[in-house]
Amino acid sequence: MFFLLSFCLCGLLLQGEAQDKASLWRGNDRSGRCQYTFTVPSPVESSCPQTGGPEMDGLKARLSLLEVLVSQLSGGDSRLPGVQQGAGARVQSDLQEALNRAVGEKNLLQSEKERLERELKGLQLRMEEMRRETERLRNKPCPQQTPVVPPSPTLQDRVPKRPSSGSNPMSHFMTRPNSQGDSSSLRDSAWQHGSPGFQELKAAVTEVPAPEGNDDNTGCGELLSVAEPVTHRKADNIAGKYGIWMQDPEAVSPYGPNMLWRIDTIGSEIRQMFGYEDLEQLSKGFPSKVLLLPELLESTGATLYKGSLYYQRRNSRTLIRYDLASESIAARRELPHAGFRGQFPYSWGGYTDIDLSVDEKGLWAVYSTNKAKGAIVISQLNPESLEVKKSWETNIRKNSVANSFIICGKLYTLASYASHETIINYMYDTETSQGKAVAIPFRNKYGYNSMIDYSLAQRKLFAWDNFHIVSYDIRLGRQQAN
Numbered sequence: 001m002f003f004l005l006s007f008c009l010c011g012l013l014l015q016g017e018a019q020d021k022a023s024l025w026r027g028n029d030r031s032g033r034c035q036y037t038f039t040v041p042s043p044v045e046s047s048c049p050q051t052g053g054p055e056m057d058g059l060k061a062r063l064s065l066l067e068v069l070v071s072q073l074s075g076g077d078s079r080l081p082g083v084q085q086g087a088g089a090r091v092q093s094d095l096q097e098a099l100n101r102a103v104g105e106k107n108l109l110q111s112e113k114e115r116l117e118r119e120l121k122g123l124q125l126r127m128e129e130m131r132r133e134t135e136r137l138r139n140k141p142c143p144q145q146t147p148v149v150p151p152s153p154t155l156q157d158r159v160p161k162r163p164s165s166g167s168n169p170m171s172h173f174m175t176r177p178n179s180q181g182d183s184s185s186l187r188d189s190a191w192q193h194g195s196p197g198f199q200e201l202k203a204a205v206t207e208v209p210a211p212e213g214n215d216d217n218t219g220c221g222e223l224l225s226v227a228e229p230v231t232h233r234k235a236d237n238i239a240g241k242y243g244i245w246m247q248d249p250e251a252v253s254p255y256g257p258n259m260l261w262r263i264d265t266i267g268s269e270i271r272q273m274f275g276y277e278d279l280e281q282l283s284k285g286f287p288s289k290v291l292l293l294p295e296l297l298e299s300t301g302a303t304l305y306k307g308s309l310y311y312q313r314r315n316s317r318t319l320i321r322y323d324l325a326s327e328s329i330a331a332r333r334e335l336p337h338a339g340f341r342g343q344f345p346y347s348w349g350g351y352t353d354i355d356l357s358v359d360e361k362g363l364w365a366v367y368s369t370n371k372a373k374g375a376i377v378i379s380q381l382n383p384e385s386l387e388v389k390k391s392w393e394t395n396i397r398k399n400s401v402a403n404s405f406i407i408c409g410k411l412y413t414l415a416s417y418a419s420h421e422t423i424i425n426y427m428y429d430t431e432t433s434q435g436k437a438v439a440i441p442f443r444n445k446y447g448y449n450s451m452i453d454y455s456l457a458q459r460k461l462f463a464w465d466n467f468h469i470v471s472y473d474i475r476l477g478r479q480q481a482n
Contacts, residue, residue: 125238125266132349136418139347220360220408221476223438226424226461229445229470233283239264242350242450243464244300245282249358249456252307252325255289257457261304262287262469263297265350265450270297273309282469294329295320298340300451300464301355305363305383312354315341319354319365319386333386335379337369344368344398348417350450352403357453361409368398376404378411378430394428394435401426403452405461407476414442417449445470 023039235241244263251257258278263270275289276282296314303310308330309322317338321331338354344367345352355366363381365388368374376398379391394411402417409430416422424442428435448466455462461472 124268128349135347135349219476221478222410222427223407223412223424223440223474224477225475226440226442227473227475229443229463229465229472231445231468231470232279233285233469235264235467235469236285239266241266241448241467242300243469244302244451244453245462245464245469246302246304246453247455247457247462248304248307250306255307255324261309263302265297265300270314291324291327293322299351299353301352301366303356303358303363303453305358308383310356310363310383310386312340312356317354319356319381321383321386331384331386335365335367336388337371338365338367338377339369344374346404346417347399347402348448348450355404357406358456359406359408359454360456364406366398366404366406366411374398376401376411376413376428378406378428380430392428392430392433396426396428396435403449405452405454407454407474412438412440414449414452417444418447420444420447442472 025037025039027035027037029035235243242265244265246261248255248257248259248261251259255275256277260276260279260282262274262276262282263272271293273291273293274287275291276286277288281288293309293311298312298314298316301312307324309324311320311322312318313320313332317335317340319333319335320329322328323330335354340351340353342349342351343353346355353367357364357366361380363383365379365381366376367379368377372393374397376394376396377391378394380389381387382389396413401413401415402422403414405412411426411428411430412424413426414422415425420443422442422444424438424440426435427438444465446466446468449463450466451462451464453462454460455471458471459474461474463470463472
């Protein structure tokens, strides 16, 4: 058909314009058939009104459609910015906005978590303060308390009576609690609720002087008097309200004999032990050594002896010997049947169930057991293995006294941790296995004594009184006979 149409057109043109030049092309069409095409210039038209014809327009339309499909497949049709490009930009913007919102919420949650943790720590400290204050209020003296056992003439002569009631304030120290749960007896566990048996003493007391020539400040003897406290330093923050300070009486290299150590005992992670070259550096607050204990420490009952720190591991009855030179644990052992974590503390609380100390006769532990029904038990320990060598059971309840210390194998107890003017009210001699009431004046200068111990190195009492590190000079000698 194309051949005939072209041929006829060619014939007409050749007839009208024989002199014009004509062109002939031959080629295959889309179906593969041979096609001849003639081209003849127009003698009258300089240009045609339209070019291409319907076939060319169809081809252009198909090409345009093909370009659109290719653009869609490639994901970026420049001809359709409102569909593909706009949608992609909106999706990316939404994702970025969601990411920014998630990051912001995460930061807010982290800040809220940190704030809640700080508030929790503050509440825990406040709860501890309130618990101790409750214990102090519960231990206040009751008016006209009837003694469990009538006082013996000997005790009545040695301890002054209260002006208001005439009862003997020391009688409950010399009597074990009965097994029937009498309201006047002393209960045997801090876990049991009820009125505790501690009564704060406010009796007038006088010092019993030693006879001339019997005073012995370099050897052993009974405690005769305690001087006014000397303040060496005040703690810088709340962590130092309670604490321990110590000096090794038989220091071992690399630390010298003047080295002093301090541990702050407020907080749940008690590990740091600060060392000072001497008392002057301690007063200035410039430690020369800081040790990190491998096991958490419990309360204020630690002590130093022969190059080792002896302390109770947190929340257990396990004793630990920590070697300062090697900075490692040299021995550990459970103290048999000892109460812990607030079962048999001193009256001020603080989880002071096990109190370790050193004197002229070695290493000691003061504690209690269920078998002893809360009465103070004294055990002498092997300083190498921590084994119990010998034990003594006293007639005084542990939670009825504020604190205790041992000098020359004799245990002394403090009546009150909060009264500014109080007394050392009881002494137990491990050599004779006998106890007795005493009345040695003692001053809590700052009103909250959480640690008191005998320093064999300086032959003084070391104490920690409401943020303050203090010491007391003492006088030993023979007690005057009645």
